[in-house]
Structures are given as C-alpha cells and as structure tokens.
Amino acid sequence: MKLYEVFIRSRRGLDHKHTGSLLADSPEQALEYARDIYTRRSEGVSIWVVSSADIIASQETDCESFYDPHDDKPYRHAAHYQLPDEVNSM
Amino acid sequence: MLIDKSQLKIFVLRLADDALVIAHRLSEWCSHGPSLEEDLALTNVALDYMGRARMFYGYAAEIAGDGSTEDTYAYDRDCRDFTNLLIHELPRGDFAFTMARQYLVDEFNLAYMELLQQSKDPTLAAIATKANKEGLYHLRRSRKWLLRLGDGTAESHNRLQQAMEDIWGYTTELFEMDELEQAIVEAGIGVNAIHLHPQWKQRVTATLTEATITVPSSDWAVTGGRKGIHTEALGHILSDMQFLQRAYPGQQW
Numbered sequence: 001m002k003l004y005e006v007f008i009r010s011r012r013g014l015d016h017k018h019t020g021s022l023l024a025d026s027p028e029q030a031l032e033y034a035r036d037i038y039t040r041r042s043e044g045v046s047i048w049v050v051s052s053a054d055i056i057a058s059q060e061t062d063c064e065s066f067y068d069p070h071d072d073k074p075y076r077h078a079a080h081y082q083l084p085d086e087v088n089s090m
Numbered sequence: 091m092l093i094d095k096s097q098l099k100i101f102v103l104r105l106a107d108d109a110l111v112i113a114h115r116l117s118e119w120c121s122h123g124p125s126l127e128e129d130l131a132l133t134n135v136a137l138d139y140m141g142r143a144r145m146f147y148g149y150a151a152e153i154a155g156d157g158s159t160e161d162t163y164a165y166d167r168d169c170r171d172f173t174n175l176l177i178h179e180l181p182r183g184d185f186a187f188t189m190a191r192q193y194l195v196d197e198f199n200l201a202y203m204e205l206l207q208q209s210k211d212p213t214l215a216a217i218a219t220k221a222n223k224e225g226l227y228h229l230r231r232s233r234k235w236l237l238r239l240g241d242g243t244a245e246s247h248n249r250l251q252q253a254m255e256d257i258w259g260y261t262t263e264l265f266e267m268d269e270l271e272q273a274i275v276e277a278g279i280g281v282n283a284i285h286l287h288p289q290w291k292q293r294v295t296a297t298l299t300e301a302t303i304t305v306p307s308s309d310w311a312v313t314g315g316r317k318g319i320h321t322e323a324l325g326h327i328l329s330d331m332q333f334l335q336r337a338y339p340g341q342q343w
Contacts, residue, residue: 001126003233021125023125023126024127025238032131032231033131035227
C-alpha cells in the first residue's frame with residue numbers, strides 16, 4: 001500500500017484543496033477510496049489524488065533562507081493602496 | 091395483463107428483502123475491514139443497499155395501506171416470510187468470499203436495475219434509476235477487487251477460486267422466474283431475469299478469465315429463497331437484526 005494525498009474541489013469555480021491522505025494499492029484505487037472517504041457527505045465535484053512520494057516539500061531547515069528574506073520588503077504588499085469599495089477580496 | 095395489489099406487494103418485498111439482507115452482510119464488515127479505507131468503502135456500499143431496502147419496503151407499505159411501515163417488514167417477520175434470494179444471506183466469509191459474492195450480485199443488479207428503470211410502475215422505475223447510479227460504482231469496485239485478488243498472490247488467488255466454487259450454485263436462483271414474476275413482467279412492471287443470464291454469464295466469464303480464475307462448473311444449484319425456504323444463515327441474521335424490536339417492541343432511539 002502506498003500513501004496518497006487527496007485534493008477535493010468542492011464546487012465548480014473553486015480550487016482543489018488538500019483534504020487528507022489515504023493508503024491504496026494503485027492510483028485508481030486511491031481515487032475510489034478518496035470518493036468513499038472524503039466525498040460521502042457531498043463535499044466534492046472533482047478529486048485529485050497524488051502519490052505522496054511525488055510531492056517535493058520544503059523543509060523546516062529551509063525556513064530561514066526561504067522566507068526570512070521577505071520580511072523586510074513591505075513594498076511587495078498591496079497594503080498601502082486605497083481599495084475602491086467594490087473590490088471585496090484582495 | 092393486470093396484476094392486483096397483493097401480487098405487486100409480494101414482488102416489491104422480494105426486491106426489498108434482497109437489498110436488506112445483503113446490506114446487513116456488508117455492514118458486518120464495519121470495523122473489521124482489511125484497512126480503514128476499505129472498511130469505509132464497504133460500509134458505503136452497505137448503506138446504498140440499506141437505502142434501497144428502505145425505499146422498497148416503504149413502497150410495499152404504501153401498497154399494503156394497512157398501517158404497515160418499513161420497520162414492520164424488516165423487524166416483524168420471521169425466516170419463512172423473507173423472500174430474498176439465498177446468495178444474499180450466505181455468511182460474509184473471508185474478504186475474497188465477500189467480494190466474489192458482491193461482484194456476482196453487482197453484475198446481476200446493474201443489468202436488472204437498468205431494465206427496471208423502464209417499469210410502468212413509476213415508483214419502481216425511480217428506485218431503479220437511483221440504484222443504477224450506485225450500481226455502476228459498486229460494480230467498478232467489486233470487479234477491480236476480483237482482478238486484484240485473482241491475479242494477486244497465490245493465497246488471494248486460491249481464496250477467490252474457493253469462494254467462487256462455494257457460491258456458484260447459488261447464482262442459478264438469480265435467473266429463476268415463477269408465475270408471479272411472469273405476471274409482473276407481462277404487466278410491464280418487472281424484469282424477466284431469464285433474459286439477463288447470457289449477458290451476465292458472458293461478463294462474469296470475461297472478468298474471471300482476466301482474474302485468472304476458473305469459472306466453476308454448474309453441476310449443483312440451491313434455490314428456495316423466493317418461497318421462503320432459506321439456508322440456516324438467515325435465522326442468525328434475523329436474531330441479530332431483530333433482537334431489539336422483538337425484546338422491546340416499538341422501541342425508538
């Protein structure tokens with residue numbers, strides 16, 4: 001059995017979101033198990049499963065070099081702009 | 091040709107009993123599944139069949155119009171009143187047995203429900219349409235399990251082959267028709283199960299061959315479910331399932 005990560009799109013127009021993981025023998029079985037485990041209360045209209053081993057993840061030790069350099073660059077944020085009222089999410 | 095209400099009720103109860111008994115057998119896997127994932131998948135199928143049983147029982151109660159409810163049929167009848175086909179009541183056995191039975195029943199049910207959708211009885215047609223959607227998924231699952239087990243390890247292959255040998259004689263009954271069902275078919279309400287056999291046999295043979303399983307020989311057959319003559323297994327199901335309502339009639343929670 002291999003570990004798979006499950007991503008569910010809850011409605012058309014939304015993104016697939018990571019919902020959990022499961023063990024399965026094959027990608028096809030992983031998809032079916034994902035259907036049985038993560039969409040049984042009508043949570044989804046589309047499922048992606050990805051072999052967990054295929055995910056390249058950043059490591060805890062990467063944090064300093066990856067993220068700290070962004071801390072002193074406020075000009076990259078749109079925080080200083082006055083948003084028109086019609087713009088709801090930015 | 092017209093059929094009367096009592097005939098229709100008997101027919102609907104047959105379909106209801108089939109669904110309830112297989113639902114119970116599948117539900118016995120709850121917390122015993124080979125993995126957490128498979129446990130949930132099996133019980134999902136059990137719930138699909140339970141839903142189907144409730145719709146059929148509810149319709150039978152409506153036809154009867156005598157104050158009966160779905161619970162009356164599920165809890166207040168004894169073995170001889172149950173008219174499910176025997177294949178559904180056989181003990182769940184090992185996982186290979188459960189999936190072997192499920193696959194054979196899924197192939198049959200999908201073909202049956204596909205035709206029942208054209209029933210002149212709108213309630214039965216509607217239940218069949220819902221059952222058909224679920225059935226497509228059930229079959230996809232059980233068929234893949236057969237390939238996986240049959241073409242898996244020596245152990246899984248042998249267990250599946252043994253399961254097929256043990257079940258095979260119970261499949262004959264799926265394709266039997268009595269006078270009542272004949273009348274239901276002629277009224278445009280039921281399905282002629284005899285006609286389903288060639289395609290079923292062909293599909294099952296194809297799957298078993300792909301799974302490297304030998305199709306068992308058809309030299310024995312057990313029938314009697316539609317007449318209320320059961321294996322010893324049904325009594326055990328009922329004592330388990332009906333205990334609470336028998337001990338505390340009308341109890342709710």
